[in-house]
Amino acid sequence: MEVWADESGCITRYNLAYINHELYQGDNGRVIGYDNAHGYHHRHYFGRIEPVDFVSFEDVEDQFARDWTALRSKR
Structure with a gap:
């Protein structure tokens, strides 16, 4: 998990990922991931990338969990 915040504590950038090269070899082993790189909030799931509705960072953490x-x- 990587999280960046501004001076006021507001989350400006995040990257949550579960990486397991044995389970999935594509996307650098990223099985599940959520981030807001490239200007939009999105989810990685076994190589598929799809936009997600952003409510809050805490909601993203819950979705990831x-x-x-x-x-x-x-399994």
């Missing part, structure tokens, strides 16, 4: 938990329950 739900994805990771769902993935773990499938």
Whole structure:
């Protein structure tokens, strides 16, 4: 997890990722990821990239945790 904040503590940039090269070899091993690079909020999931509605950074953390938990329950 990488998070950047401005002087007031507002999150300006973030990158959350679960990387496992054994599970997925594409996208540098990124199985699940959320970030706001390239000017928009989006999700990486086994190589697919899709925009996400941004509510708050805490919501993104919750979405990431739900994805990771769902993935773990499938294994």
